[in-house]
Amino acid sequence: GEDVEQSLFLSVREGDSSVINCTYTDSSSTYLYWYKQEPGAGLQLLTYIFSNMDMKQDQRLTVLLNKKDKHLSLRIADTQTGDSAIYFCAESSRDDKIIFGKGTRLHILP
């Protein structure tokens, strides 16, 4: 069945770029998403990319999609302490469901 894989932890120094990677299995996915979960809160949609795009940029966020390798990445430029959160990759499945990865906890080092 469909699956979304991402590493569980990432540590980055404040001011550096963070790159969170994700792989997915459903080649028919039309949308891929990044959600952010801050402590004690629900998930918040950060950005999404349509499958016919390679890249999407929104201020400090850059999403790269390699459809051939089924690889999605989220780059956060100039990482700040407020970026500390769990980041979930997700894909839209063929039956209109959203399949979430297990989340990557981003830890910011001073």
Place this chain on the structure above:
Amino acid sequence: EAQVTQNPRYLITVTGKKLTVTCSQNMNHEYMSWYRQDPGLGLRQIYYSMNVEVTDKGDVPEGYKVSRKEKRNFPLILESPSPNQTSLYFCASSLSPPRGYGYTFGSGTRLTVV
């Protein structure tokens, strides 16, 4: 403010005592869904609803019930809670099947069953 509201935020209950977690959205969204979040397992879908009076099982529906009598409300019912239902629960809504829109999530309900 557009939002999904869940209540309560925290709940401790005993095994077997029926409980309901409420979820309400003010965005006129057709699609609503319940997820549970567990360490190491990520988010798993419990039930979803594509519109009023239309509900379907997700990946982990056992032990749960839902209803969708009105568009804005989608309560989650645990008829006889057990300790393995201790978890963090999220309600989410979307304009349509969330494919092109993504979800708006509630703030979560942390349930402990003892």
